[in-house]
Amino acid sequence: MAAPQNDVLRGTLELLILKTLALEPMHGWGISQRIQQFSSGVLDVNQGSLYPALQRLEVKGWIDSEWRTTENNRQAKYYRLTASGRRALGAETATWRRYVTAVESILGTA
Amino acid sequence: MSALSGLRARLRALFRRSVTERELNTEIGFHIEQEAARYRSAGMAPDDALRRARLAFGGAESVREEHRDARGTRWIEDALADTRFGLRALLRNPVLATTAIITLALGIGANTAIFSVVNAVILRPLPFPGSDRLVKISEDNPEKHWVHQTAAPANYLSWADGVKAFDGVAAYTPGGHTTLSGEGDAVMFHNAEVSGNFFAVLGIPAIAGRTFRDEETWETGTPVAVISDRLWRSRFGSDPAIIGRTVRFDEVATQIVGVVPASFAFPSPDIDVWMPMAWNHTELQKTAYRRAHWLGVVARLRPGVTPAAADAELQTVVRQLQVEFPETNRVMGADLMPLQIFLTDSIRLPLLILLGAVVLLLLIACANVGNLLLVQALGRERESALRLTLGAGRGRLIRQALTESLLLSLIGGAAGCALGWAGTRGLVALRPAGMQAIPEVGLDWRMLAYVFGIVTASGLLFGTAPAIWRGRRTPADVLKEGGRGGSEGGRIRAWGRGLVVSEVALALLLTVGAGLLLKSFWRLGQVDPGFDPQNVLTVGIALPTARYDSAYKNALFFDQLEARARALPGVSGGAAVLLPPLSGGGWTSDYHIGGRPGDQYGTEVAHRVASPSYFRVMRVPLLAGRFFTEADRDGAPKVVLINQALARLEFAGQDPVGQQIAFERKVDSTTTWYTIVGVVGSEHQVTLAEPPQLEIFQPFDQRPSSYMTLIVRTASDPLALVPSVQRAIAELDPHVAIATLLTMDDAVRRSRATQRFIALLLLTFAVAGLILSTVGVYGVIAQLARRRTREMGIRIALGAAAGQVQWLVVHQGLKLVTWGVLLGTVAALAITRALRSVLFGVSPTDPVTFVVVPAILAAAALLASWLPAARAARTDPATTLRFE
Numbered sequence: 001m002a003a004p005q006n007d008v009l010r011g012t013l014e015l016l017i018l019k020t021l022a023l024e025p026m027h028g029w030g031i032s033q034r035i036q037q038f039s040s041g042v043l044d045v046n047q048g049s050l051y052p053a054l055q056r057l058e059v060k061g062w063i064d065s066e067w068r069t070t071e072n073n074r075q076a077k078y079y080r081l082t083a084s085g086r087r088a089l090g091a092e093t094a095t096w097r098r099y100v101t102a103v104e105s106i107l108g109t110a
Numbered sequence: 111m112s113a114l115s116g117l118r119a120r121l122r123a124l125f126r127r128s129v130t131e132r133e134l135n136t137e138i139g140f141h142i143e144q145e146a147a148r149y150r151s152a153g154m155a156p157d158d159a160l161r162r163a164r165l166a167f168g169g170a171e172s173v174r175e176e177h178r179d180a181r182g183t184r185w186i187e188d189a190l191a192d193t194r195f196g197l198r199a200l201l202r203n204p205v206l207a208t209t210a211i212i213t214l215a216l217g218i219g220a221n222t223a224i225f226s227v228v229n230a231v232i233l234r235p236l237p238f239p240g241s242d243r244l245v246k247i248s249e250d251n252p253e254k255h256w257v258h259q260t261a262a263p264a265n266y267l268s269w270a271d272g273v274k275a276f277d278g279v280a281a282y283t284p285g286g287h288t289t290l291s292g293e294g295d296a297v298m299f300h301n302a303e304v305s306g307n308f309f310a311v312l313g314i315p316a317i318a319g320r321t322f323r324d325e326e327t328w329e330t331g332t333p334v335a336v337i338s339d340r341l342w343r344s345r346f347g348s349d350p351a352i353i354g355r356t357v358r359f360d361e362v363a364t365q366i367v368g369v370v371p372a373s374f375a376f377p378s379p380d381i382d383v384w385m386p387m388a389w390n391h392t393e394l395q396k397t398a399y400r401r402a403h404w405l406g407v408v409a410r411l412r413p414g415v416t417p418a419a420a421d422a423e424l425q426t427v428v429r430q431l432q433v434e435f436p437e438t439n440r441v442m443g444a445d446l447m448p449l450q451i452f453l454t455d456s457i458r459l460p461l462l463i464l465l466g467a468v469v470l471l472l473l474i475a476c477a478n479v480g481n482l483l484l485v486q487a488l489g490r491e492r493e494s495a496l497r498l499t500l501g502a503g504r505g506r507l508i509r510q511a512l513t514e515s516l517l518l519s520l521i522g523g524a525a526g527c528a529l530g531w532a533g534t535r536g537l538v539a540l541r542p543a544g545m546q547a548i549p550e551v552g553l554d555w556r557m558l559a560y561v562f563g564i565v566t567a568s569g570l571l572f573g574t575a576p577a578i579w580r581g582r583r584t585p586a587d588v589l590k591e592g593g594r595g596g597s598e599g600g601r602i603r604a605w606g607r608g609l610v611v612s613e614v615a616l617a618l619l620l621t622v623g624a625g626l627l628l629k630s631f632w633r634l635g636q637v638d639p640g641f642d643p644q645n646v647l648t649v650g651i652a653l654p655t656a657r658y659d660s661a662y663k664n665a666l667f668f669d670q671l672e673a674r675a676r677a678l679p680g681v682s683g684g685a686a687v688l689l690p691p692l693s694g695g696g697w698t699s700d701y702h703i704g705g706r707p708g709d710q711y712g713t714e715v716a717h718r719v720a721s722p723s724y725f726r727v728m729r730v731p732l733l734a735g736r737f738f739t740e741a742d743r744d745g746a747p748k749v750v751l752i753n754q755a756l757a758r759l760e761f762a763g764q765d766p767v768g769q770q771i772a773f774e775r776k777v778d779s780t781t782t783w784y785t786i787v788g789v790v791g792s793e794h795q796v797t798l799a800e801p802p803q804l805e806i807f808q809p810f811d812q813r814p815s816s817y818m819t820l821i822v823r824t825a826s827d828p829l830a831l832v833p834s835v836q837r838a839i840a841e842l843d844p845h846v847a848i849a850t851l852l853t854m855d856d857a858v859r860r861s862r863a864t865q866r867f868i869a870l871l872l873l874t875f876a877v878a879g880l881i882l883s884t885v886g887v888y889g890v891i892a893q894l895a896r897r898r899t900r901e902m903g904i905r906i907a908l909g910a911a912a913g914q915v916q917w918l919v920v921h922q923g924l925k926l927v928t929w930g931v932l933l934g935t936v937a938a939l940a941i942t943r944a945l946r947s948v949l950f951g952v953s954p955t956d957p958v959t960f961v962v963v964p965a966i967l968a969a970a971a972l973l974a975s976w977l978p979a980a981r982a983a984r985t986d987p988a989t990t991l992r993f994e
Contacts, residue, residue, distance in 0.1 A: 028137055029144040047145070048168035051137065055180035061117075067133075077137050 013053050015096055018081065018089040021063060025080035027070070028054060054079060062088050127187065134177055142167055175503070188506065192513035199514055206486055207518065210479045214522025215529055216878060217475030218564060220468040222530025224871075225560045227537055228461050232454050233556055237373050239313035240410070245417055246452035247279070247407040247424065250443040254698075254713045258445070258452070260284065261407045262438070263389065264399040265431060269407070269444065272427035275420035277410040280304065280311035281387070282377050284406050287652045287849040288385070290345070292358040298652070298847035299341065301359075301383035308384070309336070311410045312376065318342070319353035319368030326386035333364040334386060339372035341382040359383065361656040361845065377406055400438040402697070408449060421446045460868050460948055463623070467875045470620045472568060474879045477613040478886045479522075480572030483515060484606050485893055487576035508577045515573025516566070523565035530561075540867060575605050603894075607926055610890045614930025615937060617876075617883035618967050622938040624876035625959040626945055626952055627869035633951035634862045640793035640802060641691055642729035643854035647828035648690040649820040649835055650850030657845075661744070664814040667842060672721055674838040675822050680831060683727035683823040686810055688719040690819050691728075691793040692857040701806075702777050703760055704770025711775045715756060716795060716805040719813050725751075725790055727823050733757070735767035735788030742787075743811040750784045753792040756804040771806070784808075798861045799950045819850070828853045868948060880967065884974045891923045892978035899982050906983070916976075916983040923975025930971070931964045 020026065020034045031054075032047050057063045062085030068078045081089070142163045149159035167173075178187065200207040235241050247269060248258040263281070270279035281304065288301040306328075309321035321336055337352075346352045356363050364385070375381070393399070411420055424446055431439045451458075487494075494507055651671075658664050668686045676684035689695045701715045722738040724730075733754055742749050750771060757766050770783045784806075792802035810818070824831050832851065839846055859866075895902075902915045942954040952959070 027140070029141040032141075033148075046168045047141065047166050048138075048170065048173035049176070051134065051173055052176035052180040055177050059181065074140060075136065076140050077133065 012096070013049065014057055015089075015092045017050070017053060017057060017079075018062065018085060018092065021079055021081045022086065022089055025078045027068075027076040027078050029076075031079070057085070060088075061085075130181070131174075134174060138167070138170055138173065171500070188509065189513065192510050193517065195510060196514040196517045200517065203486065206482055210482050210518050211522045211525060213475045213478050213882060214519055214568065215525035216882075217468075217472035217568070218519075218523050218526025218561070219529025219533055220471050220875060220878070221564055222527055222557075222561055223533030223537055224461070224464050224468045226530065226534045226557055228465050229554070229556050229560070231457055231461060234554070236450050236453070238376075241450065242448070243277075243411040243413070244312070244449040245409050245411060245420065245446045246449045247409055247444055247446050248452075249403055250445055251441055252443070253441045258447075258455075260403045261405045261444070262400045262403045262442075263387075263405055264394060265439070265442070265444070266405055266407050267394070268431055269409075269424060269427055272430070273409075273420065273423045275412055275415040275423045277412045278307050278311040279407060279409040280308040281405040281407050282308060283404060284377050285381060287650075288359045288383055289361075289652070289654055289845065289847045290357060290359055290383075291361060291654075291845045296845045296847040297345075298849050299382040300378070300380045301385060302377055302381050303385050303387050305387055309370065311408060312374075313410075314370055314374050316368035317371050318350055319366070321368050321370065322384075322386050327389060329388045329390050330386075333359075333362050333388070334367045335359060335364045336368045336370055336384040337366055338374070338382040339369060342369045359385070360652075360654040362654075397435075397438060400435055409446070417446060417448065456864075460864060463868060463945060463948065464871055464875075466944075467620055467623060467872055470616050471875045471879050471882075472564060473571075474613050474616045474620075474882045474886075476568045476572040477609045477616070478882050478889075479515075479518065479568075480575060481606055481609050481886055481889055483518075483572060483576040484609075485889070487511070511577030512570070512573050515577070516569040519565050519569030519573075522568075523561060526565075527561060537871075540870070606890050606893075610887055610926045611930045611933065613883040613886045614927055614967065614971055615934035617879040618931055618934025618964060619938050619941065620872070620879040621876040621963045621967060622934075622942060622959060623945060624869070624872035625963045626942060626949055626954065626956060627865065627872050629952045629956060629959060630948070630950040631862060631865045631869040634798050634865055636951075637794070637798045639691065639798060639858060640730060640791050641854070643858045645824045645826065645828050646728070646854035647822045647824060647831055647835070648850070648852050648854060648857070649822070649839075649848055650689075651818060651820060651839065651846060652849050653816040653846060655816050658816050661814040664816050664818075665744075665811055667846075668721070668810065668814075668818050668820075670842055671820060671838065672723070674842070675820055675835060678822075678831065678834050678838065680825050681822055682825060683723060683821075685724040685727040685821045686721040686818045687724045687728075687821055688717075688815055688818060690821065690852075690854065690857065691795055692797065692854075692861050694796040696795070698803075699773040700775040702772045702774060702781075704772070704783060708777065712760065712804070714804065715773070716803045717773075718805065718807050719810050719815055719818070720751075720807045721810045724807075724821065727821055728793075730793060731791040733789040733791060734765070735786070737788060737790075738807075738809040742809040746812070748782065748784045748812055749787045749809065751788045751790050751807040752786055753790055753802065753805040753807075755792045755802045756806065757789045759804060773806075794861075798858070799865075817849075828855075865948065865950060880970060883967075884970045887923060887927065887971045888974035888977065890926070891919060891975040894922060895919045895978040895982035899985060902982055903985065912983040916979045919979035919982060920972070920975050923979070924972065927968055927971040927975070931968055934967075935960065935964055 016035050017031055020031050020038075026034065028050055029047075032050050054063070054065075058065060058079075062082060063079045064082050065077050065079045067075055070076050142160070145163035145166055146156070146159040149162050150156060154162065164170075181187075236244070238244060247261065247266075249261045249265065250256055250259065261281070266279070266281045270276070273279070283303045286301055286303070287298050289296050289298050304322065306322045306324040306326035309316070310324075315321065316336065317339065319336075322334070326334065335357075342348055342352065352366050353368065354365065356365050358364065370384070409420070411417065424444055428442070428444045432442065497507060498504065651668075653664060653667060658667065672684050672686050675681060678684075696716050696718055698714045698716050700711050700713050702711045720738070722740060722742070725732065725737050734757070735751075738749070738751065752766060752771075760766070761769070766786050766789055769786050771786055772781045772783050774781055790807070792805070794800065795803050795805065820835070822828065822831060822835065836848065839848065898919065902918070905915050906912065938960070939955055946954050
């Protein structure tokens with residue numbers, strides 16, 4: 001089982017979603033594609049886990065959703081960032097950077 | 111705004127659950143399709159592309175589960191789903207559900223009934239404003255073995271003056287009688303004499319007119335009275351004009367000044383008239399007012415003063431009185447306790463014992479239901495395993511199982527409440543007359559909290575083990591064992607056996623308690639009351655002192671009444687006595703026997719007054735000397751009879767007849783001496799449980815009293831005689847009413863009432879507990895026998911005797927029962943000590959009870975394990991082998 005990887009991702013997945021949605025509103029599949037592209041395939045998100053994460057963000061009030069029609073004339077649920085989601089993105093990014101710097105400095109000294 | 115949209119997401123999830131689910135499915139479908147399209151455009155075959163897309167997506171079901179979790183309304187949805195599912199599960203197995211619900215209803219019903227009484231009597235505050243600041247002050251005298259006794263008026267006044275921690279100190283006489291005449295038939299009412307501040311201290315205002323004023327403690331010249339709402343309605347049609355009207359109580363013109371609310375029932379619920387003490391200042395200076403003790407005293411603490419601080423101040427005053435009045439107060443102490451505790455003192459322990467018993471019963475019921483559920487959990491292992499395999503969360507399974515048991519306990523609780531409600535009515539009706547009144551039993555937050563508490567606790571208690579069991583088993587275990595297997599479920603069965611052991615132990619505890627109380631009740635019945643209670647009517651009569659103002663008039667009335675009663679048809683004997691035995695009233699004094707050293711005296715000899723025929727009519731034996739005769743009248747030498755208890759204590763090896771006795775501690779030239787003319791058998795004066803007190807009798811003609819009890823022995827039912835006795839009284843004086851009416855048989859019954867009440871209820875609970883635990887043993891052993899049917903079949907096929915095979919099963923039952931009986935006996939030995947004060951003539955570790963009860967229990971449990979064993983052994987081996 002790939003459980004450990006999932007655990008790491010669980011915290012960061014929401015951050016990645018927020019970042020992705022900061023560019024433009026997008027549906028679930030689009031978000032998963034975008035994350036894969038950006039990370040050049042390193043972050044191979046378990047695609048299914050995206051949807052519970054989206055639901056969590058929506059309950060927090062950081063994102064909003066509506067049904068729209070795609071270019072291919074299909075119904076898809078589009079998510080977009082709310083104002084508080086944008087603020088949260090800033091805060092979460094800062095936290096993440098501090099975390100990375102800390103880990104980095106430990107790895108560097110060892 | 112964002113919080114709002116978050117809330118919207120939650121609400122949508124909760125109330126438009128199906129929409130949310132549909133949308134999620136559409137989303138997932140869209141996602142997989144897009145992903146598949148991507149693979150297709152990379153040249154993959156459509157089927158492969160779809161499979162690959164699904165793989166990339168992961169388990170759709172677990173995504174759905176996780177999505178539901180993320181909605182933040184999961185627990186509500188789950189609870190609803192679990193409830194629906196649980197109800198379906200219960201309906202699938204109606205026999206189990208019904209058995210469990212009935213068992214629980216019994217346990218919870220018994221708890222509801224007993225707790226509602228405990229709540230009403232012990233827990234609910236008294237119906238007085240600020241009742242937590244009310245304390246009862248009583249007198250104690252170690253020399254006379256007085257504990258919580260009534261107080262002497264002069265001492266009461268000293269406390270009221272001396273203790274600054276009290277806001278007010280009120281006194282009352284615990285209850286008497288007064289005759290209302292001149293308003294139609296003369297009718298006797300219960301009355302109390304109270305200090306002027308009585309109502310003020312208790313915080314009770316009048317609903318019409320006024321209550322008493324402080325100065326009315328003392329003689330004012332105008333007799334006044336406050337009446338009850340009941341009397342106001344029944345006699346005066348709730349007429350407001352009654353205030354200020356003058357009526358005749360005991361033939362004294364008395365002004366009614368107020369009416370108090372119907373809820374006020376102090377010092378006892380039957381009181382209809384309150385009158386002020388109207389003491390005389392100079393009278394009160396006499397030593398007699400410190401010597402005689404007849405007042406109840408209630409004080410209200412100043413706000414912020416603790417009872418301990420008030421008690422310290424009270425003790426200072428008590429010590430001053432001991433120094434200042436050594437003759438009366440040398441060893442007189444006083445103590446103070448919350449009024450509520452004082453009022454509920456006698457019933458507290460019986461009720462707590464009963465509460466303990468019903469808790470035991472509920473535990474047995476829970477063990478039984480727990481057993482049922484365990485058996486059911488075993489049967490549903492495959493279902494659980496399947497659900498686990500399909501991705502249901504373990505926690506969810508546990509919760510599901512707990513929901514089912516909570517549902518059971520809720521339904522059982524509802525049925526139990528109905529039972530309990532009916533039971534409470536029964537309890538109120540069963541309440542022995544001697545026991546303090548049970549106030550109206552209503553629903554309040556304590557009641558609700560208790561019922562809710564026991565319902566939840568029992569649901570968790572019997573449900574947790576099967577629930578954890580269901581969650582802990584891995585699917586592989588269950589499926590591997592094929593659901594019928596040989597070795598599975600070892601732990602769960604160990605738990606089941608534990609339940610049986612504890613059930614038997616609990617039932618034993620309960621039954622031993624019931625056994626001890628039953629034996630006490632029986633022992634009380636064996637007590638010789640000292641007289642023959644059969645077919646004796648006692649009629650208490652208080653003559654109005656205003657007209658019967660001389661010893662001669664009192665003597666004349668009762669002599670005439672006795673003669674008339676004796677002449678009534680169906681009457682074999684008539685007599686008069688101050689108070690009949692088992693009534694606990696009367697007065698006591700010190701005594702000194704003539705010719706003994708001056709400092710040698712006895713304390714606490716009871717006094718009664720009797721007409722010459724009293725002892726013959728009551729069939730009290732004469733042991734020495736003679737009874738009273740008509741010659742023992744006013745002016746003749748003063749004589750007394752003593753009872754056997756006094757004769758044994760003071761005249762061992764001597765002849766008491768002819769000796770002199772005085773009722774003072776220090777004798778001098780002014781002392782009145784009485785000659786002992788005979789010894790009579792000892793009657794139980796207070797209760798059957800209390801040994802007879804030391805007692806002397808004076809002849810009625812030498813010490814007349816305005817209150818006497820007419821004793822009539824009849825040929826048949828004594829109550830049938832009441833109308834003719836009433837007529838006889840009315841013929842002598844139409845303004846005299848009957849104060850008390852009781853047959854001696856009833857007095858004896860009343861004296862055993864508390865033990866009867868506890869014994870009866872404990873017996874009921876013990877029988878219920880015994881049945882439940884026997885059924886529990888049966889259930890577990892039957893399950894065990896069923897599982898071993900195949901093995902037994904093989905053994906029988908191989909030539910084992912049916913009896914041997916049967917023994918295998920019985921043996922297992924026997925082991926469990928033995929453990930249960932052992933544990934229960936040890937627990938009972940430790941716990942029955944708490945019963946000591948309600949037991950009579952039986953030790954809390956009575957060997958007979960401790961042998962008989964475990965034997966009965968073991969026999970019942972053995973029968974319960976023998977039945978299924980016998981059935982299993984009877985089965986044809988061929989059938990059992992084919993059965994699998």
